[in-house]
Amino acid sequence: MVGSAGLACGTLRLSALFGVLGLHLLSGGRLYCYTRDMEERIRKAIEGVLADMGVSGGIFVVERPTDTVYGDYATNAALAVAKILGRNPRELADELARRLLDVLGDSLVSHVAVAGPGFVNITLSREAVTLALAEADAKGTEWGRETIPVAQRVMIEYTDPNPFKEMHIGHLMSNVIGESLARLIENEGKTVIRANYQGDVGPHVAKALWGLQKAGITEPATARELGEAYATGSRAYEESLDAKAEIDALNQAIYAGGMHELMELWRKGRDVSLAAFEQVYTVLGTHFDYYFFESETAASGMRIVRDGLNRGVFEESDGAVIYRGEKKGLHTLVFITSKGTPTYEAKDMGLAFLKEERAQFDRSIIVTAAEQIGHFKVFFAALEEMAPMLAAKTTHVPHGFLRLTSGKMSSREGNVITAAGLIEDVVAKASEKNADPLVAEHVALGAIKYMVLRQAPGSDIIFDPEKSLSLEGDSGPYLQYALVRAKSVISAAAESGATTAGAPASPYLLERSLVHFPDVVARAARELAPNLLVTYLTELAGEWNSFYAQERIVGGEYETHKLMLARAFVNTMSNGLMLLGIPTPERM
């Protein structure tokens, strides 16, 4: 990514190594970090050659070839511009390849070849791969990270469980995805502000309080009690008109805040819920900078909406205040009910302004379930009319559902899988192989987070509680295990001492894959897609395991080189797992 300066490389121990090849100063005049910008560097070189030919604009891609035999980088540039220039693609590719080799130089590239309809494939030199490896080894936890701070503040809201209800696996999904996005963005040198927005007022709270009152509970002590009270209230709300009226009255009373005993019960219940949530956050490894509550966005949201009503953004209809989305091809949304209570939308309006007031940011990301896509579209349309700048810097990232093979989850039907319950079950499974409870927890979290992060954020996960949480192949523990074994080899080598120098003329697949880590991480952050990193790490772990099975490391040929490779792998896997929020156990 342009904008990430690379001078930090010069301060590293490997600055001496750079002397071998010389630092590459590109047309933009900035120094490039050796590996972090490899893709960018190749892209610039292609752009330069194309500019010479009279074509501008980046209408081509630089990617990893489909097959490693093609090389380390591939571009479709010749194919893309052949038509514009009215030239034969192969012929154009030949010229591009020749000039690219010239521009990039022998020390960086061993050969540039044309293949297929006109792809240009670039293969890095042994020297270049070794240098990248040295960087991966030397940089440690900074390998793959942007070390120059970028002046950008990004607020990211995720998890969003509702007090008085239990935190279920949907919230878990939001948390896992949101936390990984936060880490990926931080890794780009930006400042991340983690926010959690919790619905502590509204009909669901009224239902829970009603349930508590009916059960005569004045001192709720567990999240489970609250969950049951909510289920009771929720059922009564639909089955009995009397109960419905009582609950509606409670809802309004909570907003008004006048009834002392009721508010006391509300406060106690809320505290119990929040404390239970906090335990789950600790296990998951999340720490929020800001907590927002619907109880604090309700009043301001109402005020903003009423203001918008005067300005003609909203209108009144059947006693409710609505936003007519139809004027923008969307649908109507109620912001204030005819009973005078704010809906989710009014509170969201209050939240949008409150967020900016408390923590100034350049960008705001909201992670929620995909079912809210429609609401956000209309909400953003309304926000755009109220505060265009604020709307412009806000993005909604929807995530899919964790769908049960046995049907849809429902709090009323009691087939909700709670976040804590799921973690507990998987920890129990992991304990069969791990006596150490902390290791079992790390493995379990690895399995759960991997399952959530492995696929594109928007799509659903079909979850079979019985069998879909794999601890083998294509799983979190697979990555953790590869890491543990690599660490184990390194400590075994430390004891033996003897070394053999040199390196094989053509790099191992593992080495060539390691080079791409910084680019993969940058792309995952740019596209808000942790799954790209998951796919890469899975492939990398497989390559490590193959390498490990085929090559003798300690006491073998090229031992020094292989140990550097092992350390580079450890750094890559550790940093990669950290970015996913997956724990890295020392043993398992």
Next chain:
RNA sequence: GCCCCCGUGGUGAAACGGAUAUCACAACAGUCUUCGGAACUGUCGGUCCAGGUUCGAUUCCUGGCGGGGGCACCA
């Protein structure tokens, strides 16, 4: 009814318009005189249907079929 998303081997997923569609699970066959077998090697098997755009389509467009979500006082 209208709007949005999704249809990839038996199952769950990947593929920023490119090359012989990638990976895991399952099934089957192998690897243990070895630095950790939660591993490695191999076999089997796939783009919902019909058109279109393109040198090139899993990807973009149109229509169908199938699944999911949303569509005013829930969040």
